[in-house]
Amino acid sequence: MPQGHHLHLDVPETALPVFETALSQLGGGYVTGGTDADGNVPVDVYLAEKPDRGKLNALIATAAAAAGVAEPAVQSQPLPDVDWLQQSYESIPPIRAGRFYVYGRHHAARDRPSGAIAFRIEAAQAFGTGHHESTQGCLLALDDLAKRGIRVRRGLDVGAGTGVLAFAMVRLWRCSAVAADNDPIAVRVCRQNARENGVADRVTSVVSEGYAHRRVRAGAPYDLVTANILAEPLIAMAGRLDAHLAPGGYAVLAGLLTRQARRVFRRHRAQGLVLDRRIELGDWTTLILRKPKHQARRHG
Numbered sequence: 001m002p003q004g005h006h007l008h009l010d011v012p013e014t015a016l017p018v019f020e021t022a023l024s025q026l027g028g029g030y031v032t033g034g035t036d037a038d039g040n041v042p043v044d045v046y047l048a049e050k051p052d053r054g055k056l057n058a059l060i061a062t063a064a065a066a067a068g069v070a071e072p073a074v075q076s077q078p079l080p081d082v083d084w085l086q087q088s089y090e091s092i093p094p095i096r097a098g099r100f101y102v103y104g105r106h107h108a109a110r111d112r113p114s115g116a117i118a119f120r121i122e123a124a125q126a127f128g129t130g131h132h133e134s135t136q137g138c139l140l141a142l143d144d145l146a147k148r149g150i151r152v153r154r155g156l157d158v159g160a161g162t163g164v165l166a167f168a169m170v171r172l173w174r175c176s177a178v179a180a181d182n183d184p185i186a187v188r189v190c191r192q193n194a195r196e197n198g199v200a201d202r203v204t205s206v207v208s209e210g211y212a213h214r215r216v217r218a219g220a221p222y223d224l225v226t227a228n229i230l231a232e233p234l235i236a237m238a239g240r241l242d243a244h245l246a247p248g249g250y251a252v253l254a255g256l257l258t259r260q261a262r263r264v265f266r267r268h269r270a271q272g273l274v275l276d277r278r279i280e281l282g283d284w285t286t287l288i289l290r291k292p293k294h295q296a297r298r299h300g
C-alpha cells in the first residue's frame with residue numbers, strides 16, 4: 001500500500017478559493033485553519049501518495065498567478081506509516097451502560113471496570129455496538145429490571161443486530177434467549193458474537209421477520225421481550241408482542257424518538273400493556289412496559 005503524503009502551505013485568505021480549486025485536482029483531503037496576523041490561512045492537504053513534483057509546482061504557480069499573489073512555499077513530507085484501520089477501530093471507545101461494558105477487539109479486556117458484565121463486540125456489519133443511545137437505553141433498562149429482582153427464564157430479542165441485548169439477558173438472568181433479526185448478515189454476526197462471548201449455548205439466533213419464525217413462536221410465552229427497532233414497526237407489531245409475552249412479563253422497546261414515544265405507548269396500552277418506566281437519552285426514549293398478570297378486557 002503506498003504511504004500517505006502531507007502538504008502544507010500558507011496562502012493569503014483572499015486567494016484561498018483559487019488555491020482550493022487548484023489543489024483539489026490532486027484529490028485527497030483538506031484542512032484549513034484560521035487566518036493568522038499576516039492574513040494567511042494554513043492549508044494542509046492529505047494525499048494517498050506522493051504527488052508528482054512537476055505537476056504540483058505547475059498547479060501552485062498557476063493558482064498564484066490567477067490570484068495575483070506570490071507563490072507560497074510548499075512543505076511536502078510523507079505521512080507516518082500508521083495502520084489507519086487499526087487506529088480508527090481504537091478511536092471507537094468502549095461503552096459503559098449500567099453494569100455493562102461493551103468493547104471492541106482493539107481494547108484490552110483488562111480495561112474493563114471491575115464487576116462489569118463485559119461483551120466484546122466489533123463495529124462490523126450489524127447494528128448494536130452499544131454506541132447508540134437506543135442500545136444504551138435498553139441496556140440500562142435490563143440492568144434496572146434485574147436490580148428490581150424480576151425473574152426471567154425465557155427472553156426474546158426482536159431486531160437483535162449484533163445480539164448485544166440477548167447476551168445481556170442471558171448474563172443477567174442465566175436464562176435462554178432467542179435473538180431474531182430479519183437481516184441474515186446480522187444473524188451471522190450475532191452467532192459469531194455469541195460464540196466469542198461464551199453465550200452460544202443459551203442464545204438461539206434466527207432469521208425472522210418480526211415474530212414469524214417458528215422458533216420465535218415456539219419459545220413463547222416470554223418473560224422478557226426487547227425490541228430496538230423503530231417506532232412504526234413497533235406499532236405494527238404491538239399485537240404480536242402482547243401475544244408472545246407472559247402475563248407479568250416485561251417488554252423493553254426502543255429505537256423511537258422521544259416525540260414518538262407517546263404514540264408507541266398508546267398503541268401498546270390499547271393492547272393492555274402498562275408503562276413501567278421510561279428512559280431518555282439524547283433524542284431517544286426507551287419504554288419499559290409490563291403485561292399485567294390479570295389483564296382487564298380491553299377496548300381499541
Ligand SMILES: C[S@@+](CC[C@H](N)C(=O)[O-])C[C@H]1O[C@@H](n2cnc3c(N)ncnc32)[C@H](O)[C@@H]1O
Pocket residue numbers: 126127128129130134135138157158159160161162163164165180181182183186208209210211228229233255
Ligand atoms: C436498531 S438495530 C438494534 C440492534 C440491537 N438489538 C441493539 O439494540 O443495538 C435494529 C435491528 O432490527 C432489525 N430489524 C428491523 N426490522 C425488523 C423486523 N421487522 N423484524 C426483525 N428484525 C428487524 C435490523 O435488521 C437491525 O439489525
